[in-house]
Structure formats: C-alpha cells, structure tokens
Amino acid sequence: MPSGLMALLDDVAGIAKMAAASVDDVGAAAGKAATKATGVVIDDAAVTPKYVTGLSPSRELPIIWKIAKGSLRNKLLLILPVALLLTSFAPWAITPILMLGGAYLCFEGAEKVMEVFGGGHGHDDTPVTDDPAHLEKSTVAGAVRTDLILSAEIMAIALADVAHQHLATQAGVLIVVGLGMTVVVYGAVALIVKMDDIGLHMVEKPSRLSQSIGRGLVKGMTVVMSSLSVIGTAAMLWVGGGILLHGSHTLGLAWPAEPVEHLAHAVAGALGPVGGVAGWLTTAVISAILGLIVGAVIALVMHQIARLKPGKAAH
Template structure:
C-alpha cells in the first residue's frame, strides 16, 4: 500500500511538472507571438480613437468598454475556433489566409497614404446624428467590425508562430495573446481619448506646474493623434509587406525573401555595433515598400472597378 501511494505521488508530481512545462511553453510562445503581432496592435490603437471623436465625453469610456468586449468576443468566440480547426484540418491554409490579411493591411495603408496626400479615401462614414442610443450602437457596431479584421490578423500571426505546437498549447497561446492585446489596445485607447480631459483638469489646479502640464497636454493631443495615425499607417504597410515577404518564402518562392535576407545580413555586417538594428531596419524598409506597391496596386484596381460601376450606372 505505501508503495502504491508513493507511485501515485510520483504520477501527481509528473503531471504537475508537465503542467508547469506547458504553462511555461504557453508563456514563452505567447510573448514571441505577441511581439510579431505588435505592428497590427499599433494600427488597432491608432484606428479606434476615431470612433469616439465628437461623442459625449461621458460616454467615451463606456463606448470603448463595449468595443473591447466585442473585441474579446471576436477573438475568443469567432476567430479562436476557426483558427484551431484550420491548424487541425487544413494547416496548409494558414499561410495563404495570412497573406490575404497582409494584402488587406497593405491596401488599408495605401488608402491612408492617398488620403494624406489629398486622394479620395474609402473611410467608413460616421453614423448620422440623431438618437444618442442609436448613434452609440452604430458606433460600437462599426468599430467591432473593423476590430474583427485586425483581431483576425493578430490571431493568425500568433497561430502561424505556434502552428507546430500541441493543440492545447496553441489554444492557450491564442487566448493569452487575444486577451493581452485587447487589454493593451483598449487600455491605451482609453488613456488617449481621456488625455485632453486630464489636461483640462490639471489646468484648473492651483499649482503652477500642474497648470502648465495640463495646458501642455491639451495642446499636445492633436499632434499625438496625428502622429499616432501616421505610425498606424506605417505599421500596416510594414506588417502587411512583411507578411507577404515571409509568406511567399514559406510557399517556396525564393524571390524576394532570399535577396532581402542577404541584403539585410550584408547591411548588418557593414554597420558593426549597430548591425542588428540596421539589418532590421533594412528588412522593415523593404517590407514597407512592398506594402506600398501591393497596397497601391490593389487600391488602384478597386478604384477603377468602382469608377466603371458608377459609369455603368449613369447609363
């Protein structure tokens, strides 16, 4: 009997070690996958504040909370099951789907570039004013639809990084990445949209330093929002182009991934102590150029199709 108890304890200890190892695997893989998805997260954080612009300040945080709840539903109830089914039954489809998402990011980035330089964009129109409850519902609905696309990209990037791991590890990584990214994005968005209110509050304080800081925050927020929009555009082009670059290599195409890799290594070796940063910047710059070219081509083609449709409708 004692030997049976010792054997049982050994089994329990073995299971505990396996569980701990699995948790460590999930944690390590989650960190790596989250890092690769960071570019999409920057864009997500840049896009979302637009949805509460012009709405009542008292409703900004509740609306962001509703969008965040919708983002969690997107990630865990819609994207997670589909992702696990894909990795179980059609793993070959992950890279093409990822590249489709990358092409969409390139298209979005190219459209934003066109808007920056005075071209016509395709931005989602703001809901018409009227009933505040209907306006809020329309705002949340539009934001959650946009989040679905960006969340799918985040989760697919994470899945591609752990596609060889056991199914439970994949599920754990996707859950951790999904929740962590949602908290990071919408926590940052909440802080951003309330920064001007914080500045106004500080500007009314008796302390001269607090008033100066508050006025500085109020003046800085338009600049911050514009900078965030530019960073989001760059992130979409960089991440989208990078996805296409690496995806083409995964599908067996040597060009352009291998020449880019060789160039990156050459730049890294030529720049000495700054080699790692210079090599990364080289790859990022080329990925961004690829994003601009692919996204611009898609945007041009879609604009031509829309123009032809309008012309056909005129007859």
C-alpha cells in the same frame, strides 16, 4: 499500501510538473507570438481612437469598453475556433489566409495614402445621425468590424508561430495573446482619448508643476491624435508588406524575401552597434514600400471594378 500511496503521489507530482512545464511553454510561446504581432497591435491602437473622436467625453470610456468586449468576442468566440480547426484539418491554408489579410492591410494603407493626394475611396467610417444612441451603436459596430480584421491578423500571426505545437498549447497561446493584446490595445486607447481630460484636471491643481504638465498634455494631444493617423497608415503598410514577404518565402518563393533579408543583414553588419536597429528598419521600410505598391495595385483594380458597376459608368 504506503508504497501504493507513494506511487500515486509520484504520479501526481509528475503530472504537476508536466502541467507547470506546459504553462511555461504557453507563456513563452505567447510572448514570442505577441512580439511578432506588435506591428498589427500598433495599427489597432492607432486606428481605434478615431471612433470616439468628437463624441461626448462622458461616453468615451463606455464606448471603448463596448469595443473591447466586441474585440474579445472576435478573438475568442469567432477567430479562435476557426484557427484551431484550420491548424487541425487544413494547416496549409494558414499562410495564404494570413497573406490575404496582409494584402487587405496593404490595400487600406494605400487607400489612406491615395486620399492624401486626392485619390482613394474617400469614405468616412463615422456614421452620420442626430440620434446619440444610434450614433454610439453604429460607432461600436464599425469599430468591432475593423477590429475583426486586425484581430484575425494578430491571432493568425500567433498561430503561425505555434502551428507545430500540440493543440492544447495552441489554444492556450491564442487565449493568452487574445486577452493580453486586447488589454494592451484598449488600455492604450483609453489612456490616449482621456489624456486631454487628465491634462485639464491637472491644470486645476494648485501646483505649478501640475499645471505645466497639464497644459503640456492638452496641447500635446492635438499632435498625438494627428500623428496616430500617420502611424496607423505606416503600420498597415509595414505589417501588410511584411506578412506578404514572409508568406511568399514560406510558400517557397525566394524572391523578394531573400534579397531583402540579405540586404538587412548587410546593413546590420556595416553599422556595428546600431546594426540591429538599422537592419530592422531596412526590412520595415522595404516591407512598407512593397505594401504600398501591392495596396495601390489592389486599390486601382477595385476602383476600376467599381466604375464598371451599373450606375457608375458615368463617373
């Protein structure tokens, strides 16, 4: 009997060790996958604040919370099951789907660049209505739709990095990445949109230091909000182009991924201490240029198709 108990305890200890190792594997894989998805996260954090710009300050945080909940539903109830089905029954489809998402990001980024020069679709995602409740509902719905694309990219990047793991590990990684990225993105968004209110609160304090910091925050937020649009566009092009580069290489195309990789290595080797950063920047810039070219081509084709629709021919 004691020997049977000891054997049982050994089995329990073994299972516990396996579970702990599995948790460690999930954590390590999730961290690695999340790092690769950083560009899309930057894009997500840069895009989202526009949805609460101009709305009542008292409703900013509640709206961000609603968008965050919609983002979690996107990741965990829609994207996660589809991703696991794909990796189980059609793993070959992951890279093409990821590249389609990358092409969409390139398209959106190119449209924004074209708008600056008078082209692009010129649409405004902000709904026009006098009813605050309807405006809030429409704003949240629009933000959640945009989040669906970006969340799909984040989850697909994470999935591609752990596609060789067991299904349970894949699910764990996607859950950790989905939760973590949602907290990071919408926590950052909440901080960004409330920074001016924090500054105004600090201005009212008796401390001169607090007042100075508060005034700096209020003035600085104007620059931050205008910069977010530029950062978001650059991130779209960089991430989208990078996904296309990596995807084409995964599908067996040596060009242009390998020449870009060789150039980045050459730059990194030539610049010594700052070589790592310079090599990364080289890849990022080339990815953004590729993304702009691909996105512009897609945008021009879409515009031509739109002109061929009935009622558009006269434009």
